[in-house]
Amino acid sequence: MAAMEWFTPWFPASGYGLSRLVLQRALAGVYLVAFLSAALQFRALLGERGLVPAAAFTRRVPFRASPSLFHWRCGDRFTGACAWAGAALAAAVVAGAADAVPLWASMVLWALLWFLYLSFVNVGQIFYGFGWESLLLESGFLAIFLGNAQTSPPVLTLWLMRWLLFRVEFGAGLIKWRGDACWRNLTCLYYHHETQPMPGPLSWFFHHLPRRMHRMEVAANHVAQLVVPFGLFFPQPVATIAAGLIIVTQLWLVLSGNFSWLNWLTIVLALSAVDPSPATGTSSYGPTPLWFAVVVCLATVLIVVLSWWPARNLLSRTQQMNRSFNSLHLVNTYGAFGSVTRVRHEIVLEGTDEEQVTPGTVWREYDFKGKPGNVRRLPRQFAPYHLRLDWQMWFAALSPAYTRGWFEPFVSRLLENDPATVRLLHTNPFPQQPPTHVRALLYRYRFTTREERRETGAWWHRTFEREFLPPVALSGNSDGRHRW
Structure with missing residues (x-):
C-alpha cells in the first residue's frame, strides 16, 4: 500500500477510470477477434487432420514446457468448443460483464480468457509463433489485476502496462536501428509498403508517396519508437502526450498494412498512460480491498523479477525479436522488421x-x-x-x-x-x-x-x-x- 501511495501524487489512479474502462473493453475486443480466428482456422491448421496437428505436439512436449488445456483433450470438438467459449466470454466482457460482477469474479473472467488463449498459443506451433500472440497474453495477464468499476484502477498495474508498451515500442525501434542499414539511411519504406507480409487497400497508395515522404516516415518512426516511449514515465500531461503520439503512429501503420492485432493492441496499451480527468473529472471509488492490493503487489513483484531477461535483451547487441522467456508468456521481448526485403x-x-x-x-x-x-x-x-x-x-x-x-x-x-x-x-x-x-x-x-x-x-x-x-x-x- 505504501508503494501505491508513493506513486499517487504523480498518477492519481482515481483519474484513470475512463481510460481503464475503454482499455478493458478494447482488450476484450482483441480477445474476441483472436478467439474467432481460432474458431474458424484452428481445425484446418492444427486439428485432428490439420497441417501440423496439435495432438501430435502434445504427445511429444510435456505440459510444464507448454502449459495448455489441450494436453488433457485435443479433439476437434473440444478445441472448437473452447474457441467459441472464449469468443462468447470475450463478447460478454466487451458488453460489460466484468464490471457487473464482484471484483473477485471479474478477475476470474479475465483469468479464464488468459488461460484459454494460452492453451491455443502453446500448442499452435508455427501458426501461433507471432509476437502479437505473446503480446495479447501478457496484456491479458495484466488485465487480471486492473480491477473493475468497483475499485480505483491500481497504479502499479497501470505502470506495468506502460512498461509493457515501452518494451513493445523501444524494442521495435532498437531492432530496426541495429538491423537493416536502410533504417539508418531512411530508405526502408522505398520497399516495405510493397514487400510487407500482407498489404492493405491503401498500401499501393502509400508505396507511391514521394521518396522524401518515405524518408520522413522512417525518421518519424525512429522518434516514435526510440524517444517518445520514455515520455510514458513522466508526470502528466507528458505521459498522455507520449501515449497520443504512439496512438497516431499506430493508426498510420493500421492504414498502411495488415499486421493482425499488433497495432490495435499497442493502441489499447497506450490508454494506460492517458489521463482523461482534466476533461471528465475524477471518479470516486470505495476503499481498495486489502486482499486485492496484496495480490496486485505480488503480481508486480513477479513481473519485475521476470523483466530482467527482456530488459537485458533490450541492451544486448544480439537483441532477439518476439521471444518468450517463460512458458506462460508473462514477460516477453518484441520487435519487427529488423530487416526489410527488397523484392x-x-x-x-x-x-x-x-x-x-x-x-x-x-x-x-x-x-x-x-x-x-x-x-x-x-x-x-x-x-x-x-x-x-x-x-x-x-x-x-x-x-x-x-x-x-x-x-x-x-x-x-x-x-x-x-x-x-x-x-x-x-x-x-x-x-x-x-x-x-x-x-x-x-x-x-x-x-x-x-x-x-x-x-x-x-x-x-x-x-x-x-x-x-x-x-x-x-x-x-x-x-x-x-x-x-
Missing part, C-alpha cells in the same frame, strides 16, 4: 482436373483471402483479424525452409478438396471434384506504376521466375500418401 515473391498454387499433365494442360489458380494473387484484386483489409495461412505463405516465398512440416500436408488437403482447408482460401477452382494434380509456381510481384494502373486496371504486376513445386497427385496407396 516481393509470391507462391501461386494451381490445380488441374486433367488425368495427364502435358504442355497444353489447363491450370486453374487458387486465390487466397489476403495475400496477393490475382493482380487485379485490390488488397483487402483484414486486420485485426489474423489470416494465419496467408502469413505463412509469405514466409514460404522467402525460403523453402519455412515450408517444413506444413506445406506438403497443405497440398495434400487441396488434392482431397478438404472442406476445412479450402475454407481458408478466397476461391476454390474445383468446387465439385478435387483436382487431379496441384503445382506451385514462384512469381515476382511488384505494385504497378500509376501509368500501368490506368492502362490495365491491375494493382500488381507479376513475372514468372521458376517452378516452386512440380505437379503432384494422389498416389494409389491405401495410406493416402502422395506421389511427389
Whole structure:
C-alpha cells in the first residue's frame, strides 16, 4: 500500500477510470477477434487432420514446457468448443460483464480468457509463433489485476502496462536501428509498403508517396519508437502526450498494412498512460480491498523479477525479436522488421482436373483471402483479424525452409478438396471434384506504376521466375500418401 501511495501524487489512479474502462473493453475486443480466428482456422491448421496437428505436439512436449488445456483433450470438438467459449466470454466482457460482477469474479473472467488463449498459443506451433500472440497474453495477464468499476484502477498495474508498451515500442525501434542499414539511411519504406507480409487497400497508395515522404516516415518512426516511449514515465500531461503520439503512429501503420492485432493492441496499451480527468473529472471509488492490493503487489513483484531477461535483451547487441522467456508468456521481448526485403515473391498454387499433365494442360489458380494473387484484386483489409495461412505463405516465398512440416500436408488437403482447408482460401477452382494434380509456381510481384494502373486496371504486376513445386497427385496407396 505504501508503494501505491508513493506513486499517487504523480498518477492519481482515481483519474484513470475512463481510460481503464475503454482499455478493458478494447482488450476484450482483441480477445474476441483472436478467439474467432481460432474458431474458424484452428481445425484446418492444427486439428485432428490439420497441417501440423496439435495432438501430435502434445504427445511429444510435456505440459510444464507448454502449459495448455489441450494436453488433457485435443479433439476437434473440444478445441472448437473452447474457441467459441472464449469468443462468447470475450463478447460478454466487451458488453460489460466484468464490471457487473464482484471484483473477485471479474478477475476470474479475465483469468479464464488468459488461460484459454494460452492453451491455443502453446500448442499452435508455427501458426501461433507471432509476437502479437505473446503480446495479447501478457496484456491479458495484466488485465487480471486492473480491477473493475468497483475499485480505483491500481497504479502499479497501470505502470506495468506502460512498461509493457515501452518494451513493445523501444524494442521495435532498437531492432530496426541495429538491423537493416536502410533504417539508418531512411530508405526502408522505398520497399516495405510493397514487400510487407500482407498489404492493405491503401498500401499501393502509400508505396507511391514521394521518396522524401518515405524518408520522413522512417525518421518519424525512429522518434516514435526510440524517444517518445520514455515520455510514458513522466508526470502528466507528458505521459498522455507520449501515449497520443504512439496512438497516431499506430493508426498510420493500421492504414498502411495488415499486421493482425499488433497495432490495435499497442493502441489499447497506450490508454494506460492517458489521463482523461482534466476533461471528465475524477471518479470516486470505495476503499481498495486489502486482499486485492496484496495480490496486485505480488503480481508486480513477479513481473519485475521476470523483466530482467527482456530488459537485458533490450541492451544486448544480439537483441532477439518476439521471444518468450517463460512458458506462460508473462514477460516477453518484441520487435519487427529488423530487416526489410527488397523484392516481393509470391507462391501461386494451381490445380488441374486433367488425368495427364502435358504442355497444353489447363491450370486453374487458387486465390487466397489476403495475400496477393490475382493482380487485379485490390488488397483487402483484414486486420485485426489474423489470416494465419496467408502469413505463412509469405514466409514460404522467402525460403523453402519455412515450408517444413506444413506445406506438403497443405497440398495434400487441396488434392482431397478438404472442406476445412479450402475454407481458408478466397476461391476454390474445383468446387465439385478435387483436382487431379496441384503445382506451385514462384512469381515476382511488384505494385504497378500509376501509368500501368490506368492502362490495365491491375494493382500488381507479376513475372514468372521458376517452378516452386512440380505437379503432384494422389498416389494409389491405401495410406493416402502422395506421389511427389
